């Protein structure tokens with residue numbers, strides 16, 4: 251957690267009612283980008299928020315019940331950001347522009363689940379096997395819908411410990427075997443048990459390891475009056491991080507990254 255960059259609630263814009271009407275890069279987003287450049291390579295997605303590098307996460311009328319950052323009325327289920335794609339971020343930065351009601355961001359580490367003994371060795375083995383696909387979330391447009399979704403593993407191992415690739419809201423589980431389904435449910439319960447709630451304050455920036463921790467958001471009632479919760483999100487790629495080799499063959503449903511800093515960082 252970076253605590254904190256200066257934000258004056260009276261000086262920043264009103265909370266926009268959608269990402270489309272948000273400032274493409276408020277001062278906090280610019281600061282996050284500079285910090286992101288010190289950590290790795292900030293990037294965006296061509297099919298998400300029009301390819302913007304800094305995404306605005308705001309409640310949007312008509313999207314209250316979605317499983318996207320534009321929702322409000324429902325629990326945003328704990329998830330790996332962009333779990334459907336092999337090029338998903340290694341780090342996620344969440345910066346707070348406004349959060350008058352201290353609405354909580356949920357955080358849960360798979361390593362706490364394993365350390366807590368929530369999964370048996372057999373269940374861990376089941377969850378390492380590719381069993382069900384993960385589909386793109388509803389914040390994406392375009393892409394290639396014709397691809398047959400390939401099953402992916404949920405748990406995997408990095409040199410420094412266990413990792414996960416997890417997005418239950420976009421995991422059609424009808425093809426999963428009962429043993430896998432039971433293990434997945436145990437993982438879900440374990441993540442809920444170890445989950446922590448962080449109510450970001452303006453100027454605070456949370457940096458998540460997207461391979462180790464899942465994140466979500468508690469439900470809240472949006473007012474759409476310019477004072478709602480407003481977060482900024484930035485994706486970071488790390489050059490020295492590996493993912494399971496099998497992922498490199500995944501086409502990622504035709505979604506492609508936008509990498510404005512790829513050449514300056516070479």
Ligand SMILES: [Fe+2]
Nearest residue numbers: 329330331465
């Ligand atoms: Fe997210």
